Every structure is written in C-alpha cells, then in structure tokens.
Amino acid sequence: MQWREALIQKQGIEVVEKLGQAVVGVCGLGGLGSGIALMLARAGVGKLVLIDFDRVEMSNLNRQQYRRSQIGMRKTEALSALLREIVPESELTLELHTLRLSAETCAPILKECSVVCEAFDRAEEKAMLVNTVLRELPNCTVIAASGIAGLDSGNRIRTRRVSKRLYLCGDERSDVETASCLMGTRVMLCAAQQAHLAVQQLTGFQEENREREQEE
Structure with missing residues (x-):
C-alpha cells in the first residue's frame, strides 16, 4: 500500500486532498514545534516551512521529538531527517x-x-511573530501557545479563539520560568491541540461547524 492510499483509507479523499495542497509554517522546533511538525506531516500536509536557529541538546529529549543520535545537529536538519523517515519525499x-x-x-x-503555528519559548518572540503575521499576511491564521509548564491537569490545556485569525492554545497561566517543571506529557497535549486546530482550519471544518450552529 502506498502512502497516499493509506491516508485516504483513514482520512478520506477530501481531507487528504485539502491537506496535501496546504502550506504550514512551524516557528520554533522545540517541544511544541517538533511535535506539531510530525503530527502535521503524518496528517498529510503537503508543505512545511520549518524555522529554528538552535541545535539538539540532551536536555531537550524529555519533551522534544529528537533522538540521542541527533544531539549536536541543527534542529531543522534533525527534524527533517525524522520526517523523511515517515513521509515519502514526493x-x-x-x-x-x-x-x-x-x-x-x-x-x-x-x-x-x-x-x-507559533512554538517559541520567549514572550517577546511570540509577540513579534503574532503581530507581524496578523499585520503583514492578511490571509494567514496564527495558532499560538501560552501556558504549558508544570504538573497541573491536562484538562486546563484548552484552545481559545482570540480574534478572527488568532487562536491560543494552553492554560494561559503557567510559565516556564516559574513553574516547578516542564513535562513532555503536558507539552505534547498543547502541541496536539495546535496541530489539530491547524488541520481543522486547513480542511474548513471550523467554518462548516459555525455555519451549522447558525442554522440551528
């Protein structure tokens, strides 16, 4: 069975075709970004723009998708290698x-x-990305993250629509600098919400739901 055939079997041809034509940017390839990129690639997104300046370190491995063998590699190159093991280059x-x-x-x-998908660590970088995209790219939706640290309930990780083209995932209160810990289990919950919301946006699912709610 070929990759596309397998996707269609699980997701349906309409979803596969829409995702295959999509282009998604993932800004920051740490705990959030590396997980988002892998999930979107598995879902069949046709093009990913991956951005990060950093290298893989041992301290990343509790929450990021890299391997011990990739320590020292640029995150862009390491993540590209992982994605190429899953999805055919074509x-x-x-x-x-x-x-x-x-x-x-x-x-x-x-x-x-x-x-x-915004997946930066620093608040000033998050703000820069959100503000710049909303101002200069009028056809682009931003899915940002805020609040993923600590051991609080995963049920606090939620998605909120802030404005027409901005969504926020996370608990909106925990902070990496002040929390007692940073757990991969909680980070991945937020990454999954960001990736799933991206899939909804790309397939038109949310818009269809809003239209249905208005009709009811």
Missing part, C-alpha cells in the same frame, strides 16, 4: 530556515503559509 515538501526569525524576515519566509 508527498512532503520541506523548506528549512536555520535562523532566528525577526520582524524583517517573518513575512518573506512565511508568505506562502495559510496557517502559522
């Missing part, structure tokens, strides 16, 4: 940017994306 285009994203480089790099 079915997934990868655009890698090994750099620290700035307000000046943001729009040119992400201009093809209809969805951008």
Whole structure:
C-alpha cells in the first residue's frame, strides 16, 4: 500500500486532498514545534516551512521529538531527517530556515503559509511573530501557545479563539520560568491541540461547524 492510499483509507479523499495542497509554517522546533511538525506531516500536509536557529541538546529529549543520535545537529536538519523517515519525499515538501526569525524576515519566509503555528519559548518572540503575521499576511491564521509548564491537569490545556485569525492554545497561566517543571506529557497535549486546530482550519471544518450552529 502506498502512502497516499493509506491516508485516504483513514482520512478520506477530501481531507487528504485539502491537506496535501496546504502550506504550514512551524516557528520554533522545540517541544511544541517538533511535535506539531510530525503530527502535521503524518496528517498529510503537503508543505512545511520549518524555522529554528538552535541545535539538539540532551536536555531537550524529555519533551522534544529528537533522538540521542541527533544531539549536536541543527534542529531543522534533525527534524527533517525524522520526517523523511515517515513521509515519502514526493508527498512532503520541506523548506528549512536555520535562523532566528525577526520582524524583517517573518513575512518573506512565511508568505506562502495559510496557517502559522507559533512554538517559541520567549514572550517577546511570540509577540513579534503574532503581530507581524496578523499585520503583514492578511490571509494567514496564527495558532499560538501560552501556558504549558508544570504538573497541573491536562484538562486546563484548552484552545481559545482570540480574534478572527488568532487562536491560543494552553492554560494561559503557567510559565516556564516559574513553574516547578516542564513535562513532555503536558507539552505534547498543547502541541496536539495546535496541530489539530491547524488541520481543522486547513480542511474548513471550523467554518462548516459555525455555519451549522447558525442554522440551528
């Protein structure tokens, strides 16, 4: 069985075709971003724009998708290698940017994306990305994260629509700097919500639901 055939069997041809035409940006390839990228690739997203300046370290492995054999590699290259083990090259285009994203480089790099997943660590980088995309890329939706640290209930990790093109996933209160710990189990809950929301946006699922709710 071929990759596309297997996807269609599980997801249906309409979803597979829509995701196959999609371009998604993943900004930051740590605990959130590496998980988001793998889930979107498995779902059949046709092109991923992957951005990170950092290298894989041993301290990353409790919550990030890398392997011990990849310690020292650039995260863009390491994640690309993992994705290539899963999805055939003919079915997934990868655009890698090994750099620290700035307000000046943001729009040119992400201009093809209809969805951008924010997965940065620092609050100022999160704000820069969200503000720049909303201002300069009018056809792009941002799915950001806030609040993934600690051992609180996973049920606190939720998705909220902030505005027409901005969604926020997380508990919106825990902080990496002040929490007692950073658990991969909680980080992956948020990554999964971001990835799933991206799939909903790309397939038009949310819009269909809103129309149905209005009719009722």
